Amino acid sequence: MAITLAIDCMGGDHGPQVTLPATFDFLRKNPSCSAILVGPELVLRAYVTPVEQEFGARISVHNATEVIGMEESIASALRSKKDSSMRVAINLVKEGVAQAAVSAGNTGALMAIARFVLKTLPGIDRPAICTVLPSRRGATYVLDLGANVDCSAEHLLQFGIMGAMLASALEHKERPSVGLLNIGEEDIKGNDIVKRAGELLRQSDLNFFGNVEGNDIFNGTTDVVVCDGFVGNVTLKASEGLAQMISSGLKEEFSRSIFTRLAALIAMPVLKSFRRRFDHRRYNGASLLGLKGIVVKSHGSADRLAFLSALTRAAEAARQQLPIKIAERMAAVSPAPTI
């Protein structure tokens, strides 16, 4: 299936220096896909000219005169920057010109603009952000990661449905298992909202595993882990912090003396294959779920390989027509109670 991605080339810590080479890599790997590069035309042209012949009509530049800063307020991004690269990329999805938008920009602004421009799917009260984390058994999809700090049990059920549809689309699993993040396995654990969410998930037609605990995310106990955005955000960032601490600790130990540096040289192939295994760049690309269109958020600090992962995820979600599948599934769920 031919997919066109709209790429906010200006987002992230590195902007076009990363987003453009990554897009070229993506186009080389996906000969049936096209890319619309969104940003100030003058800036982008310089990058595109050398590859115009290679990609032909598969690549085009769509001018956008404004850029949303990484620290810019949501209100300012939404109200006064109607020609930002981020917004224009999302507009292209809305208009059906592109099947997915990818941005490494400001998460809050991206969610607000995506929600405003694309609107939520019928039956979805609140969009959620879902990322994939490495686990002992492969990958775990975790949501929400910060779009919703206070969630009702019904929201958590909707997250379960959306997460399962995403895992199904990207991992090609028919009935991905869904776990509810809690502080114990027993049904009586947790606060009232989580207990009630457990009931709703049990009654649903999802492949609901039951409660899972923090360690189950990395043990890969279930394909999907559902939690509110506060818990998800803190857990994700704590994991990032721990992984960075371990990685820099390992580096420090191996560069302590001439002997340890020698040991590092000998252990290098092993350390490299270890790093590849848990390389967070391979897991880059969080999905904004529950919208009438596909939007993928790359980590702001993404490098070329990481941004390529985000593009690949966006294309796969588009191939699988994820929003249509979520909408169909939501229509099959009994009408949600008023919240």
Added chain:
Amino acid sequence: MAITLAIDCMGGDHGPQVTLPATFDFLRKNPSCSAILVGPELVLRAYVTPVEQEFGARISVHNATEVIGMEESIASALRSKKDSSMRVAINLVKEGVAQAAVSAGNTGALMAIARFVLKTLPGIDRPAICTVLPSRRGATYVLDLGANVDCSAEHLLQFGIMGAMLASALEHKERPSVGLLNIGEEDIKGNDIVKRAGELLRQSDLNFFGNVEGNDIFNGTTDVVVCDGFVGNVTLKASEGLAQMISSGLKEEFSRSIFTRLAALIAMPVLKSFRRRFDHRRYNGASLLGLKGIVVKSHGSADRLAFLSALTRAAEAARQQLPIKIAERMAAVSPAPTI
């Protein structure tokens, strides 16, 4: 200062096989301390007889006929096992015979019994569980870890005070910095409870840093990180799961072939010193704070070295008379509003 610890010798996955050798190690390292070993006398005597001469009056056995199972319900532990090793150990603290109790048993039962027997300090609504995690700068004290799933802003303030007093006692810092776990640094982030807790902490005389995010726990941005028990529990367990995944991944990579095994042999001293640096056993021993007495919870799976860490933490908290210090600090705080 001479400290006597009451040790629940039957708790944890390994019981006396771990708790007793660890206690002997502790007594050797702390010549002014004594230990009361609590458990079935017949079982414990077999371990104690060989070291009776070495420790003399510094070691004694206190009979307790019952044992609380790791999966036993709190209700059963509290109501029908009045002669459990856990309860008797806590009774010894209540009676002033011991200055602290240490157990590797069932956390829920330990908190319930400790709270029932010792009662909470004036001004403390809810006791909290506080553990210490390794960070890039040393150690971070995190609380609550699961005693309280729903917390008010006032509870979070109390956790901040208790955590600061613990960090001050164990790290010998005059004014430990306190961070409020949130999903962004800005004051406007988070749900209403967290925002209000931020206000209370800012108004307090604590060395309040402001909001911190998940990664700050391991970056060591503040000495203390305050959160509700749901978030704390999930974060702690997710971190444990991630650390285990990384550690077993590293092992797997190094044992893949004869070449990687050779590399492991050469890198062994580096890997060992790396492991020592973040060895979770050195951080074992969570404090049950806010009670009229010191109770330290060891991880259930603790080995000899890990249980020794828990004993060492308990003795240090006793030396510093932690409950008295928390009570004094609470008295200095303006009377807490009714919650």
